[in-house]
Amino acid sequence: ETGVTQSPTHLIKTRGQQVTLRCSSQSGHNTVSWYQQALGQGPQFIFQYYREEENGRGNFPPRFSGLQFPNYSSELNVNALELDDSALYLCASSGGGSGKQETQYFGPGTRLLVL
């Protein structure tokens, strides 16, 4: 059984650019959640995808968008990058049911630096 993987591991962008981060969920999981973790803070929920549909969203602007594919892998897209978007982006997968009340398993994260 493979765990949650994310790519790339590190990324440097400049303000105004766009970025796409990728996540492969754990085998058998159909739900992917994305979190942003700023330095020294706990992770903040961005959104969740269940069977290719958005299934809840946190307090993030529309320039944060996502996709989930039929194989349950997922992308997080951020447009018009701002300096404050610099953070560790974590993907977590869960599954086996409705997408609710299932333990989430995290990937290693993608560290994004916006200059």
Next chain:
Amino acid sequence: GEDVEQSLFLSVREGDSSVINCTYTDSSSTYLYWYKQEPGAGLQLLTYIFSNMDMKQDQRLTVLLNKKDKHLSLRIADTQTGDSAIYFCAERDNRLAFGKGNQVVVIP
């Protein structure tokens, strides 16, 4: 404001017990979680407790839940140098809400 509150720093000698505390707000959470984060790494699920339980023991880990005060604690027995990390408690089942974390430093 923060949904989940944690104190920030704890140092403990190797072999001693360490206790990390957390308060939460959402009484509808079915489970409450403890995650561990080592430097430069993602979050590792340590343990969780079902909201109708008061205590859960898992090897060196003991979780205590006080629903009345919305207080959660994690006790690590026989703390080892590999336990040095940041520990997060989290509530809510669908969209986890985390505290700022407790940094635990184990002194050999």
